[in-house]
Structure formats: structure tokens, C-alpha cells
Amino acid sequence: MIDKKHIIDRFTSYVTIDTESDPKSESTPSTEKQWDLANKLAEELKELGLKDVSIDKHAYVMATIPSNVPHKVPTIGFVSHFDTSPDYTGKNVNPQIVENYDGKDIILNKEKNIVLSPDYFEDLLQYKGQTLITTDGTTLLGADDKAGITEIVSAAEYLMQHPEIKHGDIRICFTPDEEIGRGAHKFDVKKFGAEWAYTMDGSQIGELEYENFNAASADIKVHGKIVHPGYAKGKMVNSMYIAQDFINSLPRFETPEHTEDRQGFFHLTQIEGKVEETNMHYIIRDHDKEHFEARKKVMLDLAAEINGQHEKEVIEIEIKDQYFNMREKVEPMMHIVAIAEEAMKSINVKPNIKPIRGGTDGSQLSYMGLPCPNIFAGGHNFHGRYEYVPVESMIKATEVIVKIAELTAKKYA
Template sequence: MQHIIDRFISYVIIDTESDANSETTPSTTKQWDLAHKLVEELKNIGMQDVTIDDKSYIMATLPSNVEHEVPTIGFISHFDTSPDFCGANIKPQIVPNYDGKDIVLNADKNIVLSPSYFKDLLLYKGQTLITTDGTTLLGADDKAGITEIVTAMEFLINNPEIKHGKIRVGFTPDEEIGRGAHHFDVAKFGADWAYTMDGSQVGELEYENFNAAGAKVTFKGKSVHPGYAKGKMINSMLIANDFINELPHGETPQETKGYEGFFHVHHLTGSIEETVLELIIRDHNKKKFEKRKELIEKITRKINKKFAKQFGEDIVTAEIKDQYYNMKEKVLPVKHIVDIAEKAMKEIGIKPLIKPIRGGTDGSQLSYKGLPCPNIFAGGHNFHGKYEYVPAESMQKAVEVIVKIAELTAIENSARK
């Protein structure tokens, strides 16, 4: 297991934070640092057809070692980290034989990872945890997934008695800003189906996710000296506040779970003359998703009507862009690919946790590009922040799942012949 820990740490100490404001792919040049390292590592362990394109998408092949026909399967992870929290100068801390008590991440800043708040910690008593030092995120999302895929391929190469078909692996940039699958060449990848290793807790197996959209709402105003503002000033910040208050109460990320959708206001910047509100819209149900987008437009029209005479033109504009859709529609027709992953987990003693993703992965976009792609746990918790951690044992379990899926795909396909 030390081999997995060492490999994981060698990845997370490389800063690969993506940038939503960049128009390039990858969105940050520093992502190339890990991309080039991964290319060399894939070659060193014995993978074939290792390629990297001009946008840093990496692909590689493990050839089949059976004579009968087997579907080509793939495993995919992303190497960028979220811009939501600092991803530079990561200093991982190793906590062996976790005792179930508070973990002091940073004594100087009094930052503590506590099971009294993060109850999932108690699932891992006696295991080896890898944490942050309290000043950065860790990057287990999704460098744990990359670690697991590389390690599983290395294991299969070193143990040729384990039979498998052709396996393709793919590593992508910019997943955290919603672009990970934008330039992914599905035809070049050439897999019948794939799995993203991008989930959290051990056992997670997901094939349905949110329908997602982003909205940018701009509010105009009129600035007048406050002493003479009666009937003249229009404060765009207050209009933005009215807009937010029109959204359904209780339908926010912190107040919803499971299949419940939400509106999430994540950025608000403004002055009297102009305020810009950014929010995301999420729902598993396609009809409810469309109604949520319609509500944004309805509120916009209501406010414009209210200020039409005073302002003389539209005082609010809303730009809504779809981001990705629920992969369930594309995966259900090939549900056996989920069944194989579920069986793999059961055969190695893992209880599958089949549930909807309260978010999205590259797999949701790839499924709509013709590559059905359920999501499997990578083992990390508390992504995108200083409390992020991953148990080394969870990464080891994910490696075993990958290997078992490869084995079952070959065996079950042979049995159908």
C-alpha cells in the first residue's frame, strides 16, 4: 500500500488548479506539468499507444491477453483540481492507524479535522489517512482516481495470469470547471463503455446525475448623490437582493439532498450602477430542471416590468447556459455495465452504494457523446477544501475494483459466446 501512497503524493504535490476565466485548454499551463509526468509513467509501467494531444488529453492502451472477443472498456480520471480553494504548495500529512479522534491539521491556525463534524471519519478507524495541512485542498479529486487507474494497470501488466480484454485509460484536464469532456475524442478512445473513477466513499456506484445549467444575471442601476436620490437613484445591488429573495426558500445546496434540486448563488459582485449575480441550477428530473430555468426568466421579466417606466429599458438580463445532463438516459439502455461494476464490488467484499450524483462528472458529458460512463468511488472525502482527506485503504479497494471489472468483462463476455 505504500506504493499507492507514494504515487498519490507524487501527483498531489504538483499544482494543477484549473481556471474558469481562461479560454485555453488546458485552462492553466501548470496542468501540463502533471500531464507530462503521467505520460512518462504510463510508458514506464508498460502501457502501449500512449498519446497526449495539444490540449493535454492523455490516452493509453493495455492490450487484451485473451483470444476470444471482449468489449473494449475504459477508465477515466481528471488531473486538474478545483479553483474553489488553494491547490498550490500542497503538503500532505499521513495519519497512520487513525484512532477516531480529532486530527490537528494546522496547530498555528487551529484547524482541526474532527469526527464530531465529519462523521464519515469514523468509518476509517485503524486505517491510514492522507490529509491536508489545513491551508490547501488535497487533490484526491481526482488524483486518487488517477493513482488507482495507473496502479491497476501496473498490477495487470505484472500479473498476466489475470485475463482481460483491451483496456483504454484516459486522463483529462479542466473537469472541475465543466470542460473535461469538451475535447475528449470518443472515437479515438475507441471503448465500448468506460468508468470514471471520480466518486467519494468506498462502494459508491453512480449512473445518474444532475441536469445542470449556469446563469449569469446582470442588474443595471442609476447612481445619484444620496442626498438628492429620492425617486431618482436605482441601486442595482438591492434589485439583485430582491431577485435572490424571489428564488424558492429551502432549495439551496445546504438544505437539499438525494434527488432534490436547487439554486446555488455562488458569486455576487456589484455597485450602484451594476451588479452581476452568478448561480447554478441543478435537478435530476428533466421537467423540473426546465421549470427552474423558466423561473429565472420569469423573475427577470417581473423585475423588468416593475422598472420599465422608471428605467426605460430592461434593467435585468439573464444568460442561462446548459452545462450537462443526467447520464441515466444514456446508461439505462446498457445497464449491464453498471451490473458488472456492482458484481465486481461484491466479489471483493464491498457493499455497493448505488445513488445519484449530486453533481456531475466527465462521465455525464461523455455518455451524451456516445461513451456510456458510470462513476465509481475514488475514496476521497470533503473535496474542494482544507478538510479533504482520503484513506489509503480506499484507494487500494478502488484498484481491486478496476482489476475485477476488467476480469469480469472478459469472463462474462466469454460465457455469452
């Protein structure tokens, strides 16, 4: 159905364009280089014959695969992001093609002795005999989420070339800055005009997700007092020790490395300190809304308790909500999950319905009025040198998009 070489060529043409986003930038997109791929995608969609192709001043690319049925069908959408994570460099990506993977170690970089091994990454073994695309060990790959973009463009191309497959209007959108939490911030839901959508931004084949973390950030400033250490008794206040007390007072095993499934956590992502001042950044995550609110209160109460042990306030804490669990918005429309599940089963993909231990554009879009579950894009080990994607998974994801379009039209016939 979907040509393998065509998928590989399209994907590699996208990942070799550097689109790393920058959390320190206040512009949208956060880096100018994201325009390179955004403009390429807009032109490609025009060449494929899609309608209403647009690219706005913030680099959001939108287009329509027009309906080819006489009856009214809800307009649905598919969304992916073209930026890559600033966690690891996306410059000079050199994708490697591994044909007929034999289940053994893959040498990513012989010179630097960088090996992708199933002894550590056990998921590799489920792809024996398939074609893998890996990094060369010096960059990330960018399957998050250029695999999703590849799949959406390829599905659009297939539907335009096969009018015998009946479907309603299908909207697609490619967004900047998802990796820094801003992918939906300037998404024009009204312009998009879909009743619901799917982000193609999951990991391994079969994933189907409509739950994600509730998320907040916490910025903590600890104030100390510096005096000469030789004369410090009763006078010096070391902010780093106070910060250490704060860290050690949080539940030790409620951190990312000790949690899974729906378990939430506190995660210290950054700390920088001197005697006079220490700054810490935390992220707070939980699927359960009550537990999420309780976690925020734990941090606020702890700051108040430590402040009460000192003559002056030594801790300032600011907690900001980032996004919420989309389950609340998707559950009233569970038929949209059921359609995706049926689409997977019809092409012999076993659905793996589970919560996301993170967030996607879809979580924010759901709260903006666009219910938006998440579907697998196929990649593994995102945001680092061990990232890879099986080509067969991208082909299946493309087929899922086509089948969702077809099933939606049938259900509303």
C-alpha cells in the same frame, strides 16, 4: 494484492504537483502547470509497458492495456482528471500520513489550530484502524481526482504484471480541467475507442453512480440609475435593491444548504453590485429534466415580472445549459452498472448506488457516445483543507478496476 506503500508513494508523488485549473483561462489546459503531471503520467505509462501511449496538444493522456484473450471482448475504459479545484489552493501540498487512525481528532496544523475532527466529519469514524492521508491544513489534498489516477495507474501496472488475469483491451484516459467543467470538452471519443467507460471520481468507498444533475448557469445583470443621493427622490434606481428582490423571490429553501438526494436547487455563487449595476451568477441544478426546465422558466418569468414593474428593462438574464443527467444514456446499458456492482461485491465492498449531487466528465462523455458511470475513488471533504483519503479505500478501488476488467472478459467468453 496491491502494495500499500506503493499506493501511498504514487499518490503523494501526484498530489505534490500543483495542477490547479483556472476558470478565467480560455486555453486547454487552462493552466500550464497541468502539463507537469500530464507529461509525468505519459512517461509512467510507457515505462509500465502500456501500448498506444499518447498525449495530445490539450494534455489528454491516453493509453491501452492490451487484451490477453483470444476471443472478442468489448473495449472498456477508465477515466480520471488530473487538475485540482480553484476553490482552494493546491500549491505546496504537504500530505500527512496517519497510521492506524484511532478515531480521535487529527491535528492538521498545530500552529494554526486546524483540526480534522470526527465530531464534525462523522465519516472519519468508519476508517478507525486504517491509514489516512490528510492535508497539513493549508491546502487541499488533491484526492479529487489524483486518487482516481493513482488507482487506474496501479491497476494498469497490476494487470501488466499478472497476465494470468484475463481481460480484453482496456483504454485509459487522464483529462485536464474537469474542475472547471471542461474535462470532456476536447475528449476524442472516437480515438478513445471504448464501448463504455467508468470515471474513477466518486467519494467514499462503495459509491457507484449513474445519475447526476442536469445543470445550467444563469448570468443576471441588473441596471440601475445613479444620481446624487441628496436629490434622488423619484430619480435614483438602486440596482442592488432590485437584485435583492430577485433573490428573495426565488424559493428560499431550494438552495444547496437545504436540499439533499435528488432535490434540486438555485444557487447564488457570486454577486457584485453598485447603485448603477449589479451582476449575479447562479447555478441551477435538478436531477429531473422537467423540474430542471421548470427552474429555468421560474428565473426567466421572475426577470420578466420585475421588468414589468419598471418603465425600462432593468434585468438582463442569460441561461446556458452546462450538462445533463447521464441516466438517460446509461439506462439502456445497465449491464455496465451491473458489472461494476458485481466487481465490488466480489471483493467485499458494499455497493452504494446513489445519484451524484454534481457532475463528472462521465455525464458529458455519456452524451458524447461513451456511457460512463462513476465509481468511488475514496476521498472525502474535497476542495478544501479538511480533505483526506483512506489508503485502504484506494486499494479497494484499484481492485475494483482489475475485477471489472476480468468480469467483462468472462461475460463475453
